Amino acid sequence: xALADATAFPYGLRVLVVDDDPTWLKILEKMLxxxxxxxxxxxxxxxxxxxxxxxxxxxxxxxxxVNMPDMDGFKLLELIGLEMDxxxxxxxxxxxxSRVMKGVQHGACDYLLKPVRMKELRNIWQHVYRKKxxxxxxxxxxxxCDDLQIFRNGxxxxxxxxxxxxxxxxxxxxxxxxxxxHADQDSSDGATVKKARVVWSVDLHQKFxxxxxxxxxxxxxxxxxxxxxxxPGLTRENVxxxxxxxxxxxxxxxxxxxxxxxxxARQDFSHKGPSDNLNxxxxxxxxxGNLSNGFQHSSxxxxxxxxxxxxxxxxxxxxxxLKVPDKNGTSVSDAVDPQNMTSASPLSGVFSFxxxxxxxxxxxxxxxxxxxxxxxxxxxxxxxxxxxxxxHERCDLLGDYSCLxxxxxxxxxxxxxxxxPPPVISMSCSxxxxxxxFSDVKPDLLGCMKSLxxxxxxxxxxxxxxxxxxxxxxxxxxQKFSSVEGLSSIKDCDFDQERNQATLLTSxxxxxxxxxxxxxxxxxxxxxxxxxVSFGNIGLSSIDLFQCNDAMALPGLHNNWYDDVExxxxxxxxxxxxxxxxx
Amino acid sequence: xxxxxxRRQIISMKKSLFDQGYLDEQFNQLxxxxxxxxxxxxxxxxxLFFKDSSRLLTNIEQALxxxxxxxxxxxxxxxxxxxxxxxxxxxxxKNECSMFKAHCNDxxxxxxxTLDDSSSIPASHSLLEQLHLIPWLTQMPPVTxxxxxxxxxxxxxxxxxxxxxxxxxxxGPVST
Numbered sequence: 076x077a078l079a080d081a082t083a084f085p086y087g088l089r090v091l092v093v094d095d096d097p098t099w100l101k102i103l104e105k106m107l108x109x110x111x112x113x114x115x116x117x118x119x120x121x122x123x124x125x126x127x128x129x130x131x132x133x134x135x136x137x138x139x140x141v142n143m144p145d146m147d148g149f150k151l152l153e154l155i156g157l158e159m160d161x162x163x164x165x166x167x168x169x170x171x172x173s174r175v176m177k178g179v180q181h182g183a184c185d186y187l188l189k190p191v192r193m194k195e196l197r198n199i200w201q202h203v204y205r206k207k208x209x210x211x212x213x214x215x216x217x218x219x220c221d222d223l224q225i226f227r228n229g230x231x232x233x234x235x236x237x238x239x240x241x242x243x244x245x246x247x248x249x250x251x252x253x254x255x256x257h258a259d260q261d262s263s264d265g266a267t268v269k270k271a272r273v274v275w276s277v278d279l280h281q282k283f284x285x286x287x288x289x290x291x292x293x294x295x296x297x298x299x300x301x302x303x304x305x306x307p308g309l310t311r312e313n314v315x316x317x318x319x320x321x322x323x324x325x326x327x328x329x330x331x332x333x334x335x336x337x338x339x340a341r342q343d344f345s346h347k348g349p350s351d352n353l354n355x356x357x358x359x360x361x362x363x364g365n366l367s368n369g370f371q372h373s374s375x376x377x378x379x380x381x382x383x384x385x386x387x388x389x390x391x392x393x394x395x396x397l398k399v400p401d402k403n404g405t406s407v408s409d410a411v412d413p414q415n416m417t418s419a420s421p422l423s424g425v426f427s428f429x430x431x432x433x434x435x436x437x438x439x440x441x442x443x444x445x446x447x448x449x450x451x452x453x454x455x456x457x458x459x460x461x462x463x464x465x466x467h468e469r470c471d472l473l474g475d476y477s478c479l480x481x482x483x484x485x486x487x488x489x490x491x492x493x494x495x496p497p498p499v500i501s502m503s504c505s506x507x508x509x510x511x512x513f514s515d516v517k518p519d520l521l522g523c524m525k526s527l528x529x530x531x532x533x534x535x536x537x538x539x540x541x542x543x544x545x546x547x548x549x550x551x552x553x554q555k556f557s558s559v560e561g562l563s564s565i566k567d568c569d570f571d572q573e574r575n576q577a578t579l580l581t582s583x584x585x586x587x588x589x590x591x592x593x594x595x596x597x598x599x600x601x602x603x604x605x606x607x608v609s610f611g612n613i614g615l616s617s618i619d620l621f622q623c624n625d626a627m628a629l630p631g632l633h634n635n636w637y638d639d640v641e642x643x644x645x646x647x648x649x650x651x652x653x654x655x656x657x658x
Numbered sequence: 659x660x661x662x663x664x665r666r667q668i669i670s671m672k673k674s675l676f677d678q679g680y681l682d683e684q685f686n687q688l689x690x691x692x693x694x695x696x697x698x699x700x701x702x703x704x705x706l707f708f709k710d711s712s713r714l715l716t717n718i719e720q721a722l723x724x725x726x727x728x729x730x731x732x733x734x735x736x737x738x739x740x741x742x743x744x745x746x747x748x749x750x751x752k753n754e755c756s757m758f759k760a761h762c763n764d765x766x767x768x769x770x771x772t773l774d775d776s777s778s779i780p781a782s783h784s785l786l787e788q789l790h791l792i793p794w795l796t797q798m799p800p801v802t803x804x805x806x807x808x809x810x811x812x813x814x815x816x817x818x819x820x821x822x823x824x825x826x827x828x829x830g831p832v833s834t
Contacts, residue, residue: 096710096738096742096745097709097710098703098706098707098710098742098745098746099741099745101702101703101706105696106691108695142738167741168737168740168741168744168752169737189741189744190684190687193687193691
């Protein structure tokens with residue numbers, strides 16, 4: 076929807092409303108229609124994501140409830156911010172400060188309390204407008220105070236370089252790595268020079284991390300990094316903002332790490348197989364709301380990264396957001412063990428994270444990330460490295476992977492599937508060699524990957540190919556996820572897969588059945604316990620997972636978790652409802 | 659056709675629901691949303707509410723019967739129920755839910771249940787089914803002077819909405 080006409084701005088604003096309560100959905104739809112907005116309703120978070128992915132540029136703003144059965148609202152919030160970078164408004168009947176804070180931390184541009192009034196909905200357009208203005212400012216990457224300069228200079232060098240820094244000071248907003256060819260996205264704003272935000276490519280970030288490690292994390296400064304990186308066209312501001320995000324990200328990981336340690340039980344990871352992925356997936360999947368925001372955030376990022384390629388498979392260079400750690404502006408140097416940052420190479424940087432004392436579960440993820448990186452080296456770095464990078468950053472909390480060998484991850488990957496494979500492959504491989512035997516994580520990861528997008532199809536295939544000699548023995552080459560994006564279809568695929576070969580599927584399907592929320596429930600802690608339960612049982616059935624979940628009863632894990640169990644039975648209700656409510 | 663008495667009855671019933679704290683202003687908001695493009699809006703919303711909340715209520719009751727009681731699940735269900743009630747302005751229901759949640763947090767539902775034979779929440783809920791009658795208010799044609807003159811209903815007859823000969827289209831579930 077073109078926003079060129081400022082006078083008509085609020086009208087026709089394209090809103091997507093997500094709420095599991097059909098009554099509210101109806102009311103909100105009516106209210107928004109009365110505001111002359113263009114409304115689409117959705118009763119499931121997973122469906123909402125699907126819609127957004129399919130019609131990426133067709134929405135201006137998303138309004139979502141916080142408590143939903145299939146996915147935590149905060150998770151959805153992060154994903155949307157990550158993948159589509161749309162403004163998201165949260166709603167809830169619960170107006171507790173902590174919840175509102177959480178919403179803001181996850182990037183919500185507003186938090187409405189139910190019952191929602193019309194007048195509150197009338198003003199939501201301001202968030203859209205504000206965001207667009209903000210993006211314009213960021214395009215050039217200059218100091219945000221100089222808007223005019225941005226307008227002037229914004230477009231000129233853009234086409235030439237294709238590398239633009241988004242000086243995004245919004246800590247929680249993930250930056251999408253978009254190719255300049257992607258400029259058509261949201262470009263209808265006539266007043267702005269909004270372009271694709273080509274941000275930190277894998278290469279660039281790698282250089283960045285190299286520079287940071289070289290300088291020494293304690294002593295880094297944007298200028299030093301800039302000099303070391305020696306990238307023409309990169310400004311100090313670009314580096315500064317990137318550094319800030321990196322720090323935030325790391326500190327958040329650190330926090331998550333601390334939380335993890337809390338209850339993580341050391342499980343016997345002798346089981347090699349899909350369960351590893353399961354565990355990993357839980358790590359990487361959206362985390363339950365009760366985890367620290369940081370962790371959740373980072374896991375979101377990872378996922379989002381994986382997801383993003385889907386709609387743009389043809390555009391291999393785009394939409395691979397570099398998940399720069401988005402944190403709340405705290406200095407990371409305190410949070411992160413300096414020694415971890417001092418490695419000179421990106422991989423070594425990852426390895427350094429290994430040394431951080433964390434739960435095994437986390438270590439597993441790290442391992443995978445490490446592998447990702449090493450593997451990605453053999454592939455066009457640009458697309459792949461981002462994921463591993465991100466994983467890497469995210470995994471620093473996870474633990475030490477010091478003894479993880481790096482399997483040979485040489486794997487030819489179709490261009491169209493560049494994004495998905497790396498993380499998966501790396502994970503499985505690393506798991507394999509890991510002393511700790513995080514095999515159970517693999518299926519989890521794969522499952523989550525699958526549930527995320529069709530692109531995962533390739534991923535899984537490649538993974539299976541890679542894993543021929545590794546834990547995951549399933550030959551998922553005939554994945555049927557290619558057409559799957561929504562919850563239901565994934566479910567079908569999973570079931571089919573289950574018949575074929577248990578390892579990966581079970582955990583995946585289980586996670587899928589429960590929605591991504593299940594995986595999020597598979598927090599490190601739960602993951603551990605789950606491992607214990609599912610061990611020796613390659614064919615993790617979804618039921619097993621449920622049982623495991625119930626057994627865990629981890630404090631803090633509630634709403635969504637239990638909703639998941641019920642969810643599958645209630646799933647049938649929603650599609651009908653959604654069909655009826657879809658605008 | 660004299661709807662006057664019917665209207666009056668419904669109006670007073672609605673007023674009492676508000677006075678007793680069963681409804682709050684959210685319900686008024688719903689009524690304001692109703693317009694020509696969706697003339698039965700309130701009715702539809704209320705119907706939707708009851709349909710959805712019945713389901714939730716069943717889940718809650720099931721969860722209540724389990725031993726040991728699953729407080730997490732109960733808490734979550736009641737939270738949903740509360741959210742649902744807030745949509746139509748079911749104030750009392752919301753408050754009941756809040757109390758219930760507080761008891762859940764204390765892991766103690768025993769004291770709560772003794773307040774009523776059944777759980778208080780279903781009790782409030784059933785009371786709210788009176789709401790089904792309220793849409794009548796919006797569907798009935800406005801009282802005109804002609805109506806009052808040409809009353810075709812006796813007072814006594816008009817007193818019983820459900821036996822009204824001139825049956826109005828009942829759009830929502832009606833509890834007798």
